[in-house]
Amino acid sequence: KEPICDCNSCYGGPDxxxxxxxCPANADGGDPYFLEPFWMQxxxxxxxxxxxxxxxGYSYSDHSPNISPELESHIxxxxxxxxxxxxxxxxxVFGAGSTQLLNAAVNALSSDNSxxxxxxxxxxxxxxxxKMQTELFQSKNYTFEGDASLWENSTSNAxxxxxxxxxxxxxxxxxxxxxxxxxHPNAKAIYDHAYYWPHFSPIPTPADxxxxxxxxxxxxxxxxxxxxxxxxxxxxxxxRMTTYxxxxxxxxxxxxxxxxxxxxxxxxxxxxxxxxxxxYEIMRDRWEKLSKTLSTSKRFSLQKLAPQYCSFSQKVxxxxxxxxxxxxxxxxxxxxxxxxxxxxxxxxxxxxxxxELDRYVRLSLIxxxxxxxxxxxxxxxxxxxxxxxx
Ligand code: PMP
Numbered sequence: 001k002e003p004i005c006d007c008n009s010c011y012g013g014p015d016x017x018x019x020x021x022x023c024p025a026n027a028d029g030g031d032p033y034f035l036e037p038f039w040m041q042x043x044x045x046x047x048x049x050x051x052x053x054x055x056x057g058y059s060y061s062d063h064s065p066n067i068s069p070e071l072e073s074h075i076x077x078x079x080x081x082x083x084x085x086x087x088x089x090x091x092x093v094f095g096a097g098s099t100q101l102l103n104a105a106v107n108a109l110s111s112d113n114s115x116x117x118x119x120x121x122x123x124x125x126x127x128x129x130x131k132m133q134t135e136l137f138q139s140k141n142y143t144f145e146g147d148a149s150l151w152e153n154s155t156s157n158a159x160x161x162x163x164x165x166x167x168x169x170x171x172x173x174x175x176x177x178x179x180x181x182x183x184h185p186n187a188k189a190i191y192d193h194a195y196y197w198p199h200f201s202p203i204p205t206p207a208d209x210x211x212x213x214x215x216x217x218x219x220x221x222x223x224x225x226x227x228x229x230x231x232x233x234x235x236x237x238x239x240r241m242t243t244y245x246x247x248x249x250x251x252x253x254x255x256x257x258x259x260x261x262x263x264x265x266x267x268x269x270x271x272x273x274x275x276x277x278x279x280y281e282i283m284r285d286r287w288e289k290l291s292k293t294l295s296t297s298k299r300f301s302l303q304k305l306a307p308q309y310c311s312f313s314q315k316v317x318x319x320x321x322x323x324x325x326x327x328x329x330x331x332x333x334x335x336x337x338x339x340x341x342x343x344x345x346x347x348x349x350x351x352x353x354x355x356e357l358d359r360y361v362r363l364s365l366i367x368x369x370x371x372x373x374x375x376x377x378x379x380x381x382x383x384x385x386x387x388x389x390x
Pocket of ligand 1: 030096097098099100127167171192194214215216217223226227228
């Protein structure tokens with residue numbers, strides 16, 4: 001009999017309640033469904049109703065296109081409550097997710113009249129969109145040049161211009177990072193702080209970089225709302241990013257801004273205690289369970305993360321990364337992605353995060369509890385060393 005509902009690939013039967021054993025464990029993608037239960041608990045106060053006549057126009061405000069001053073001020077309050085970024089005396093630009101702001105920042109930091117294009121770099125392993133996006137636009141002003149560490153100690157680089165992407169905590173391995181080219185006279189950095197929230201990371205100090213990006217996708221989990229922001233020190237960079245936004249999309253959807261404001265207001269209701277305790281507990285628990293499952297394994301290893309002091313929680317906290325950066329240690333698992341795929345686990349190929357990283361796979365830990373439980377189950381069934389199961 002045909003099912004009455006549209007089952008996903010893991011469930012079948014007339015009411016989609018039968019678990020299908022062939023279902024792959026989905027550990028791909030960055031959808032933060034781990035926060036869905038939090039928003040179910042807050043269904044009423046996070047709901048948004050918008051009347052048809054509301055905010056119809058492009059709504060250029062006095063200083064920049066389409067920026068809600070109320071949302072901007074809530075973002076500043078949020079950063080000061082969490083203590084993860086300095087916003088006093090800084091400019092803020094909104095984007096359709098931080099994805100749009102990444103290229104707006106590269107464009108703003110490069111020069112229109114330099115004889116050679118700025119070299120855009122990022123330390124391996126890095127978030128693949130930096131390369132894909134930089135190459136997509138094929139600009140005269142900048143080119144993607146790969147691993148930042150290759151330029152670190154080079155003497156020939158003194159006259160070159162660099163734009164370094166620094167992801168902190170890093171996607172895929174959760175490490176807090178600083179710019180490799182820090183101190184170079186012509187290097188500028190874009191600090192991508194998508195994961196610098198207490199769910200995923202200790203917050204040792206407020207970030208205070210020249211250009212920083214944040215996103216609601218990993219803060220509240222609303223990746224589909226497409227809302228992010230950049231915090232910028234320099235007025236000229238701010239102006240160039242604002243021009244980019246005006247020409248690219250005439251600013252960010254008013255509806256996204258309204259939704260972001262509503263969600264951030266709920267987050268701030270108890271000075272952000274509830275959401276971060278909720279999120280941190282889940283992420284810490286998942287990391288602990290995964291580490292335990294693989295602790296005796298000779299076949300797989302995980303990135304090393306140490307407990308660290310978090311000023312938001314006011315204590316030393318155990319790690320709670322968004323992703324596992326899993327390494328296949330056996331020679332026959334050179335293609336780590338395929339080894340996992342054969343065991344019914346879909347991760348993200350390590351090779352996408354830099355050259356010669358096929359021994360690695362990124363596993364998302366921020367998906368739903370069902371996804372995580374299935375991942376753990378499948379990993380625990382894989383032989384952990386050469387030959388038989390331990
Ligand atoms: N930066 C990093 C490091 C990310 O992992 C992501 C999302 N996966 C983004 C930026 C983009 O996020 P968004 O466009 O949803 O804000």
